Amino acid sequence: MRAVTWIIAIAVAAAVCGLFPPFHLVPLKTAAAEQKAKAFDTTRFAGTFWTNRLLPSLDKAVPARELLSAIQNDPPAAKKKYSRSLGLDENYYYFLRGDGKVVSISDDEISLAISKDSTNAEVALETGLVFGDALRDGTGLLNVNDYPNSQDFNDLSAALDRIVETNVIPQLRGQAKPGETISFAGCAEVDDESTDLKPLKVIPIQTLTP
Amino acid sequence: MNKKEIIKKLQPLVALVVMVLVLSLMSDKFLTFANGRNILLQISVNLCLSLGMTLVILTGGIDLSVGAILAFAGAFAAGLLKNGIILGRFGLAVQFTVFGAVLAGILAGFVLGWFNGLVITKFRLPPFVATLGMLSIARGLTMLWTGGFPVTDLGTKFDFMGAGFFLGIPMAVWISAALVAFFYLVTRRTILGRYIYAVGGSEKAAAFSGINVDRIKLWVYALTGALAAIGGLIVTARLDAADPKAGEGYELDSIAAVVIGGTSLSGGEGSILGTVLGCLIIGVLNNGLFLLDISPFWQQVIKGFVILAAVAADKFGTRRQSYS
Numbered sequence: 001m002r003a004v005t006w007i008i009a010i011a012v013a014a015a016v017c018g019l020f021p022p023f024h025l026v027p028l029k030t031a032a033a034e035q036k037a038k039a040f041d042t043t044r045f046a047g048t049f050w051t052n053r054l055l056p057s058l059d060k061a062v063p064a065r066e067l068l069s070a071i072q073n074d075p076p077a078a079k080k081k082y083s084r085s086l087g088l089d090e091n092y093y094y095f096l097r098g099d100g101k102v103v104s105i106s107d108d109e110i111s112l113a114i115s116k117d118s119t120n121a122e123v124a125l126e127t128g129l130v131f132g133d134a135l136r137d138g139t140g141l142l143n144v145n146d147y148p149n150s151q152d153f154n155d156l157s158a159a160l161d162r163i164v165e166t167n168v169i170p171q172l173r174g175q176a177k178p179g180e181t182i183s184f185a186g187c188a189e190v191d192d193e194s195t196d197l198k199p200l201k202v203i204p205i206q207t208l209t210p
Numbered sequence: 211m212n213k214k215e216i217i218k219k220l221q222p223l224v225a226l227v228v229m230v231l232v233l234s235l236m237s238d239k240f241l242t243f244a245n246g247r248n249i250l251l252q253i254s255v256n257l258c259l260s261l262g263m264t265l266v267i268l269t270g271g272i273d274l275s276v277g278a279i280l281a282f283a284g285a286f287a288a289g290l291l292k293n294g295i296i297l298g299r300f301g302l303a304v305q306f307t308v309f310g311a312v313l314a315g316i317l318a319g320f321v322l323g324w325f326n327g328l329v330i331t332k333f334r335l336p337p338f339v340a341t342l343g344m345l346s347i348a349r350g351l352t353m354l355w356t357g358g359f360p361v362t363d364l365g366t367k368f369d370f371m372g373a374g375f376f377l378g379i380p381m382a383v384w385i386s387a388a389l390v391a392f393f394y395l396v397t398r399r400t401i402l403g404r405y406i407y408a409v410g411g412s413e414k415a416a417a418f419s420g421i422n423v424d425r426i427k428l429w430v431y432a433l434t435g436a437l438a439a440i441g442g443l444i445v446t447a448r449l450d451a452a453d454p455k456a457g458e459g460y461e462l463d464s465i466a467a468v469v470i471g472g473t474s475l476s477g478g479e480g481s482i483l484g485t486v487l488g489c490l491i492i493g494v495l496n497n498g499l500f501l502l503d504i505s506p507f508w509q510q511v512i513k514g515f516v517i518l519a520a521v522a523a524d525k526f527g528t529r530r531q532s533y534s
Contacts, residue, residue, distance in 0.1 A: 028301045030303075
């Protein structure tokens with residue numbers, strides 16, 4: 001009787017496993033290829049995003065003069081109208097473009113006067129090491145919900161920052177001379193309301209000289 | 211069943227009804243369908259653990275390893291699903307389906323629970339010590355298996371078990387409800403159930419009457435491990451990630467639910483339905499204290515007092531019965 005019970009149990013288990021196979025055996029090479037195809041290539045994605053989506057969207061950035069004027073008049077209103085935030089922390093971001101006259105050059109930044117006849121540094125284009133999520137979160141082009149793995153989304157920030165460090169900053173350093181006018185587009189990260197926004201520190205995405 | 215026994219059995223139910231009434235008056239968000247569903251979802255994992263814990267406590271034992279087994283089973287299943295097993299020597303990789311990974315996770319829990327039972331019955335170690343050892347073993351195995359990192363991105367099919375809905379009710383609630391029904395029948399309508407009560411009532415008497423006490427205990431601990439594993443799979447599926455530190459302290463919540471539900475820590479007395487009430491009481495208490503915006507630190511203190519009150523009521527009732 002006991003043997004019959006066992007035989008029936010094994011037969012049922014075999015039938016279930018036949019209908020719903022618990023695993024598949026695949027050659028190691030195929031498995032490795034599948035794994036690689038599934039993996040998110042952050043660097044490649046960042047490069048494609050930069051060329052195909054970010055650069056064509058620079059005209060959507062808010063004009064720097066309009067933004068700076070709004071920040072000067074009413075910072076909370078400027079934040080409400082122009083900033084973006086993922087809501088994960090208190091940081092918020094501005095996506096801006098404009099042109100300005102180079103007023104000073106240091107190791108870490110190139111300062112621009114934006115307003116007409118101004119000689120004060122109103123925008124500082126960062127030229128040192130780039131950190132943070134401004135490029136990823138500031139443009140509104142990337143949505144955290146599109147990335148099931150938060151690690152991939154975090155890596156994307158670093159990959160975009162590396163593009164700025166390797167492609168944008170060396171070119172900007174070569175172009176910038178005191179008194180020259182530079183057109184720029186970039187993103188600014190503001191930690192909290194109390195941050196000093198004079199000058200507004202901007203991570204450059206694109207810079208051009210006339 | 212005399213009047214005192216009936217009152218004793220109804221204690222958890224009365225406590226739950228009183229809590230629901232009081233919280234309904236104190237918070238307008240409490241007595242809503244969404245909140246009720248939320249409470250059921252919150253208790254579903256504890257229910258899985260507590261069902262097993264009820265069986266163990268009914269035999270007069272205790273299992274401190276359920277939280278650790280939960281973590282291991284969840285991580286084991288997630289690891290198999292995500293990475294499979296590489297058989298380098300044969301040039302093959304074993305890729306697990308969701309069904310296979312779930313099965314392997316439950317089996318892993320069953321084996322660890324069975325090992326608990328083996329140590330308790332063959333080496334005669336007290337359950338407290340044996341399962342404390344397993345707590346450490348399972349935690350260590352989880353860290354070894356995961357390298358200390360969460361295993362994430364497990365896919366929507368797997369996640370359905372913890373995050374999906376069926377007929378408007380979370381799948382986790384359906385799973386725990388099915389387990390409650392199954393183990394209610396096991397304890398009430400099967401020989402195994404009757405033997406579990408007999409072993410907990412008096413091990414010697416059970417042995418004299420021909421019951422294989424060791425085998426019953428072995429089965430009980432193995433089933434408890436499997437139930438903890440199901441809890442681990444639900445947690446992993448809900449988070450879409452196997453956290454190696456998942457389930458820390460869950461064993462205490464499950465013991466609390468069993469005790470509050472009227473199961474006697476000395477064994478032989480209690481029920482699955484009592485445990486369900488115990489889980490509901492803890493769930494309602496957690497939810498109510500949260501809705502009333504009471505600090506998590508105070509929540510711990512209040513929960514502690516509720517457990518003490520439940521055990522004290524049990525002891526008081528038992529003493530009065532033995533005097534009378």
